Amino acid sequence: MDKSFDPSQFEGKWYAHWEQSGCFTPSGKGPAYTIMLPPPNVTGTLHMGHAFQHTLQDALIRYHRMNGYDTHWQMGTDHAGIATEMVVNRNLALAGQGESRDSLGREKFIEKVWEWKQQSGDTITRQMRRMGTSGDWTQQRFTMDEGMSEAVIETFVRLHAEGLIYRGQRLVNWDPVLQTAISDLEVVSEEENGFLWSIAYPLGDGSGALTVATTRPETLLGDTAVMVHPDDERYAHLVGKTVKLPLTGREIPIIADDYVDREFGTGVVKVTPAHDFNDYAVGQRHNLPLINILTPDARLNEAVPEKYRGLDVKTARKAVLADLTEGGLLVEEKPHKLQVPRGDRTGQVIEPYLTNQWFVKMDTLAKRGLELVENGSVRFVPENWINTYRHWMENIQDWCISRQLWWGHRIPAWYDDAGNIFVGRSEAAVRAAHGLAADVALTRDSDVLETWFSSALWSHSTLGWPNEKDMAERGFEKRLPTSVLVTGFDIIFFWVARMIMMTDHFMPKEWPDAKRVPFKDVYITGLVRDKDGQKMSKSKGNILDPIDIIDGISLEALTEKRTQGLMQPQMAEKIRKATQKEFADGIPAFGTDALRFTFASLATHGRDIKFDLNRCEGYKNFCNKLWNAARFVLMHCEDFQAQGASPARSEAERWLLAELASTCAEVERQFADYRFDLASAALYEFAWNTYCDWFVEFAKPVLAGDDRAAADSMRHTLLQALEALLRLLHPITPFITEEIWHAVAPKLGLSGGSISLQAYPQAADFGTPDAAACANIEWLKAVVTALRSIRSQMGIAPGKAVPLLWRSSGAEDRARLAALDASLRFLARLDSIDRLEGEAPASATALVGELQVFIPLAGLIDLDAEKARLAKELKRIETEIGKCRGKLASDTFVANAPAAVVEQERQRLADWQAQQAALAAQLQKLA
Structure with missing residues (x-):
């Protein structure tokens, strides 16, 4: 072993060895243990959330592999429809050859996307390897590959045939820049400064007016009612009458609905069913017309008066306010804080937009999905997340699954000239099923399915469904349900719930509930935030890159990375100064193991993970201490070859093996409960304090002594415990343990291509604990600790030998002092140990049980x-x-x-x- 610990010298070597030698492929032996990796976007790079969750999944896989399970960690990536189109569009623009999505056309643009995917789409998987990800890369899946596409089409066709998929006009989140519907997860709502305008709506009979407050005055052009609370006595007499809608000449009804908050504003609200999700629900209850006033690029359309047509929303607002003022209808304008929804990729204000889309009916599916969790077929860890799941499932809306993109699974639906819709696995299948001749023109739906649709099938489609041959080859029946899904709480509804519903729906009806689910456990992690608990974001300038933590990065490079692409110079300067203040010397290289141990130690069952680089520093020191302890052991075992355990182990050796057995049992308990923080704490305590600090100190005088048998016994125990400790640590810190294991294992006569294929230590491996030996060593530790505390308090140099006086009425103390005399002298740096008779001189004293110890201070310090x-x-x-x-x-x-x-x-x-x-x-x- 090298003198200094430098992870960069061996991490790449061992990962290549693991992958090339097939360490990650399923063994085919033992019970199945399967994890499906939540597929990251093919456009993405590894961020802290990925690194955190992948560490935990990898620890589980390595742990179960070493425990004899037939492990399979399914690797894969998601095609990321919107993000990928944006990347390829940007690359086309940067190429400067005049090509664009629209100029190329659908077919050639898709070819460009596949070209990009082949060249650049594996960035994140390369970075995952740097984290030690022990997944089976030979069975990697991509949500757009042939087998996955077959599953998507089969699912769509079957659900449509069952009446669970339909096409209809409904309100969706609409991004006017991308000109597509997007999911709620892609909408970021943040508080912004705006205004609240109060507008007079004249009563239809001319007897007065109602005052309505709104933050979006331009949408009044699409109003189809005004609304009051049914119990509001101020307006009860007006319900059923009409108001004249300003600027339009239309009359709209006054309705009553308990959705209205009587305390807000005047208690009267406008209803715009085509441009507000809550208003849409009101409109459905009251059978109100839906008037869409926007074009796909968020300009006013033909449904509004001619003077406003073609205006963008911002310009239209100014025009509407000017006309309201001129007509004496603008009652008040006042500042108002409001939540503004923006697209997470474009930053554009998201419009509730009425459009024809494809939907999945969710009521019956959701009822079943909730039942499977309530009856225990799927277990949430921590269990309180079942409440979030239940809330979403009980308030579910139909799922919009279509997107106005080109990259993705194209919807398997065709239209004839009369507008009839035909759904099938192919155009040929459609023609055959419906008796359509070749001369009947059919046009395929131009939309694609949103990526969450294919992701919802991930657990069973990756195992070959619906192709029976692929299912048999991939061990479908053995591996489904998978063992655990590790994911964040933010996608419980978007992914977890949909996987539960879809897997259950397509499994054989005769299977029991516990077999019909995609996974047995759902382990919900917190979200990784910065050391102050703030969300990591580009705008805050507090993003950390896990690869930078592993390899290190200079201040200049880190500053450039954090400010790159920021449009506002003031923001960039603020982030630059904050980065320079926090990382004056950049980020040092910590290595993968230190980062992984940090993640494991932070994996509590809480909602947020506060990541502090100081923790990384501490765990790098831990790795360094383990390295140096291994070097110490190997130096003292240079000419030693273990021939079996000594029949006469010392009390210290028996104590160590009992502690090792206890640690094995504790780690086993914590892995079973997904308490990575407590497992890592137990491993840290044993490695740092029990082995490296105490036991190595116990070993030194024995190794330096004249008793060869005792020294050899100590060597064997040092090696045995170190080798077991390396196996215990391996799931969390795979690289350093592999490197040290190959130096230690031969001393014990062990062989094998990798520590990752060795058996995980069990408590029973280390015999029955010797209670008497453990009690004696714990007593010795307590006395030594008390004496070291006195030295520290009194400023006595650690290496200076001092006398010890003692007093005790206990026969056990006297026996232990005699039996452990040599160890006590060595560990506490004592030059004499004497029983105190009479009064004590000026001394520092401590009490350990019945034993009172004294360090005379005369001559040690100037009293x-x-x-x-x-x-x-x-x-x-x-x-x-x-x-x-x-x-x-x-x-x-x-x-x-x-x-x-x-x-x-x-x-x-x-x-x-x-x-x-x-x-x-x-x-x-x-x-």
């Missing part, structure tokens, strides 16, 4: 000088405590200072008081 120093320090601390108490006693300070500042002052007081108590106790010892 008078130390007393004076402590008294002076106590006086200073008393002054600081007085200042804190004075501030906190001030009503003005507590009432006016920010809450965080007040809390900080309270914490300062508590810290000063803790220091005061510790120094007072130290001074008492000297007295």
